[in-house]
Amino acid sequence: MVFCFMHISLSFFLLEADLYKLQKRDEGERAVLLFDKVDVDHTDHLTYNELEAIFGLFDANNDSTVTQAEFLSDWTDVYKIGGPGEAQGLFQRADTNGDGVITKDDMPAIFKYFDMDGDHYVDLNEFLTQWGQLMLFPSRPVDIGTVHLG
Numbered sequence: 001m002v003f004c005f006m007h008i009s010l011s012f013f014l015l016e017a018d019l020y021k022l023q024k025r026d027e028g029e030r031a032v033l034l035f036d037k038v039d040v041d042h043t044d045h046l047t048y049n050e051l052e053a054i055f056g057l058f059d060a061n062n063d064s065t066v067t068q069a070e071f072l073s074d075w076t077d078v079y080k081i082g083g084p085g086e087a088q089g090l091f092q093r094a095d096t097n098g099d100g101v102i103t104k105d106d107m108p109a110i111f112k113y114f115d116m117d118g119d120h121y122v123d124l125n126e127f128l129t130q131w132g133q134l135m136l137f138p139s140r141p142v143d144i145g146t147v148h149l150g
């Protein structure tokens, strides 16, 4: 009985560890997939409109406004990019004017963040570099208990 319990715990632990490794390994790949999804003309750089389309992916009801609930549910359930704490931190970063939603008004600052050399294109290197920075420092620590979905 005890052995059985230990075995189940160990299996669970290994599964968790595998999932964690998978997530870590796929982080860069996920970013590339996201990039490719919106780089519709396959020029390996994103224009302003193409970068904006990334945020369109999270606008579930197509009202041109990405709410925190839409962002969290797409981030964790639809695209399975990461966990809710990370998503909440990123949402706060992306809501550059702090009005509680991501809209076209936030895009100029977001584009400027990604376009490191200011040539009005976000190339794959810039995208991966800045995306990695966001993942390393997803905003200030957040209290997951304050996340209310739906």
Ligand SMILES: [Ca+2]
Pocket (backbone or CB within 6 Å): 059, 060, 061, 062, 063, 064, 065, 066, 067, 070
């Ligand atoms: Ca929406």
Ligand SMILES: [Ca+2]
Pocket (backbone or CB within 6 Å): 094, 095, 096, 097, 098, 099, 100, 101, 102, 103, 105, 106
């Ligand atoms: Ca905003």
Ligand SMILES: [Ca+2]
Pocket (backbone or CB within 6 Å): 114, 115, 116, 117, 118, 119, 120, 121, 122, 123, 126
């Ligand atoms: Ca650039």
